[in-house]
Amino acid sequence: xxxxxxxxxLEDGRAFEGAGFGAxxxxxxxxxxxxxxxxxxxxxxxxxxxxxxxVMTASHVGNYGITGDDAESDRIQVAGFAARHFPERFSNVRxxxxxxxxxxxxxxxAIHGLDTRALVRHLRSRGAMRGAVSTEEVDGAGRARLxxxxxxxPPMTGAALALxxxxxxxxxxxxxxxxxxxxxxxxxxxxxxxxRHLAARGLDVTVFPATTPAADLTGFDGYFLSNxxxxxxxxxSCVATIRTLxxxxxxxxxxxxxxxxxxLALGARTFKLKFGHRGxxxxxxxxxxxxxxxxxxxxxFAVDPDSLPASLELxxxxxxxxxxxxxxxxxxxVFAVQYHPESAPGPHDSDPLFVEFARALGVS
Numbered sequence: 506x507x508x509x510x511x512x513x514x515l516e517d518g519r520a521f522e523g524a525g526f527g528a529x530x531x532x533x534x535x536x537x538x539x540x541x542x543x544x545x546x547x548x549x550x551x552x553x554x555x556x557x558x559x560v561m562t563a564s565h566v567g568n569y570g571i572t573g574d575d576a577e578s579d580r581i582q583v584a585g586f587a588a589r590h591f592p593e594r595f596s597n598v599r600x601x602x603x604x605x606x607x608x609x610x611x612x613x614x615a616i617h618g619l620d621t622r623a624l625v626r627h628l629r630s631r632g633a634m635r636g637a638v639s640t641e642e643v644d645g646a647g648r649a650r651l652x653x654x655x656x657x658x659p660p661m662t663g664a665a666l667a668l669x670x671x672x673x674x675x676x677x678x679x680x681x682x683x684x685x686x687x688x689x690x691x692x693x694x695x696x697x698x699x700x701r702h703l704a705a706r707g708l709d710v711t712v713f714p715a716t717t718p719a720a721d722l723t724g725f726d727g728y729f730l731s732n733x734x735x736x737x738x739x740x741x742s743c744v745a746t747i748r749t750l751x752x753x754x755x756x757x758x759x760x761x762x763x764x765x766x767x768x769l770a771l772g773a774r775t776f777k778l779k780f781g782h783r784g785x786x787x788x789x790x791x792x793x794x795x796x797x798x799x800x801x802x803x804x805x806f807a808v809d810p811d812s813l814p815a816s817l818e819l820x821x822x823x824x825x826x827x828x829x830x831x832x833x834x835x836x837x838x839v840f841a842v843q844y845h846p847e848s849a850p851g852p853h854d855s856d857p858l859f860v861e862f863a864r865a866l867g868v869s
Contacts, residue, residue, distance in 0.1 A: 509640040511616040513558070513587060513624070514651050516635040521624050525640035526591045527608030527615030533654065534558040534584030535661045536636035537805065538625045540784030543569075544850025545604070549583055549613075550576040552670035552694030553761065553803050555734040556661065558585035558638055559783075562625055567591045570600025571607040577696040577849060581611040582670070585638040587624075591617040614638050632779040633805060635660065661805060662777055666735030667693035667715050667743070667762060675713050679704035686726040686866035689713055693733030693743070693762050698849035702856070703729065706863035716742065719749035727756035727838075727866045730763025732845065737765035737775050737806055744769045751839055756865035758858075759841030761804050764831070767841045771834060774812035778828070781805035782844075785851035788824040789831075789844060797824065800844035801851025807843060808832070838865040 511525040515536060538560040539548055545566050548559060566588040586608065593605050608615050616638045628634070635658050642651040671692035678690070678700045688708045690700070693715045703710050713722065715733070722728065728750045737744075747770040751757055759767040765775050782802040789800045810819055810829040821831030821842055833840035846855030 510643045511638065511640045512643045512648060512651070513616055513619060513638045514636055514648055514655060515627070516652070516655050517631060518652060519627060520648055521619040523587075523616040523619035525615070526605055526617050527586060528612045529640045530612070530614050531637060531639035531641050531651070532558065532585040532614040533635070533637045533658050535633055535805070536560065536628065537633045537781055537783060538562055538628055539803075540786065541850060544785065546571055546575045547577050547849050549581045549586065550578045551696060551803060552578050552582050553732050553734050554583045555666050555670050555694065556584055556664065557734075558587065558636055559583045560621055560624055560628070561586075561588040562621060564589045565592060567604030568595055569597035570595030571602050571604060572597070572599045573601050574599065575849070577698060578670075581607065581613050583613065586613060586615040587619065587621065587638065588617050589619070589621045591615065614640065628780050633661075633781060662736055663739050664735040665739040667733035667740060670694040670733060672712050672714055675711055675717075678710040678712055681709040685709045686863075686868060687711070687724070688727050688729055688866070689722045689725040690729040691715060691717065691731060691743070691746075691763070693731050693766070695731035695733070696845075696847060696849060698847040699731065699760065702847050702859045706859050707868045708863060708866065715740075717746070719746045722750065725755070727758070727862070729862075730757065730759035730767055730841070732761035732763060732803070734762070736777070737762055737769055740766060751834070751837075754837070756838035756862060757840075758862040760847075761843060761845060764841035764843045765806055765808055767839070768808040768813075768817075768832065771817055772814040773817065774809045775806050776809050777806050778804070782823070785848070787844065790822050790824055792820055792822060798854035799852045800830075800846075800855060801848045802844045804843060
């Protein structure tokens, strides 16, 4: 098919020329980068990427097509997509369609043929920032109009995007059986593979909307706080609910945004990272054992380790930049990690965290 000229414009005025690949049009979002060499279907469909234009650092993205089975939600979530090269053809016995077809069906604007190395170096230096990708405003005057529109977009700080994703009504996940511990999962943008891991550990999981009050979550044996997009500090009602759930004394486990929200509920602070952690090769040390796990990560905010109250024990540390990757509440079965132990995509070093949660609920 004939490719349209395209451009990616950042809020500081830097522009990167390329060719359109997905749907024609213009899309706005926070421009971030992901260093994973595979797992683009999971990335595209991860609700944590809502409102972001994702730049893949891998040179060729789309080689094995789209399977549908690897999707983390029921739709493509990213605002826009970029890579050095998106092939139309793919080779994979599991593949059902090409990446370009999937992007066009979803109406997702994408760009390739641009200098992603220069773009990522710029973002690492200047930080993640607002931007746009367009096949409509590509000439000089068009880029000026596009930049003006970019500057009108709201920043990620203060964005309550977790309220836009996830289930709208409670729903059961997997097969439920008598005698199994019952877990209420708060859905701030939960990934399907997290639910698979919880069910595989012998837990009966019911997924609830992010705005569900604590009064509607009684009768469960434990609580799970999911990943999701946006600024945790923009979700005060969710923080209040979590604080009440902790007071029940029942096990609580949080991942990513759930980790940040639990931190806020227990008296810590959060802050926005310069360019975030997005990839599948981040080293994290377990401070209790000294073991280092290679982890999958996707977040732009973090818990400030210096803000942890005396009741919270720092349990995991990012070896790249020293940020907080996990904590637990002293003397209670309440813990959380910043990274993604379900590892979709990524290494499976952190699977035991799901086992720990299940054991806290009485599953041997």
